[in-house]
Amino acid sequence: MAKNGNGSTTENVSITIKTSILFFLDQYCERKELTKSQGAQTAIKRFLASEMADDPMFWQELYSKADEEGKLDKL
Numbered sequence: 379m380a381k382n383g384n385g386s387t388t389e390n391v392s393i394t395i396k397t398s399i400l401f402f403l404d405q406y407c408e409r410k411e412l413t414k415s416q417g418a419q420t421a422i423k424r425f426l427a428s429e430m431a432d433d434p435m436f437w438q439e440l441y442s443k444a445d446e447e448g449k450l451d452k453l
Contacts, residue, residue, distance in 0.1 A: 395403070407417040430436045 403414060403417050403421070406412075407414055410417070412420070
């Protein structure tokens, strides 16, 4: 693991991606002016958020935390 310029900890990984998917990742990254790494991180974050949103416990914890902080009305 290493720290990047903004103080976040990062880790290098090696993955295999189908060339057809990589083609679309390259296009997306070019349009958004991102590196492949940044584009892949965005995709993974969105995937994980989608998966977590399907879990009722996620929402229960979110609402419980918001209610404890008095922010339930702002969700």
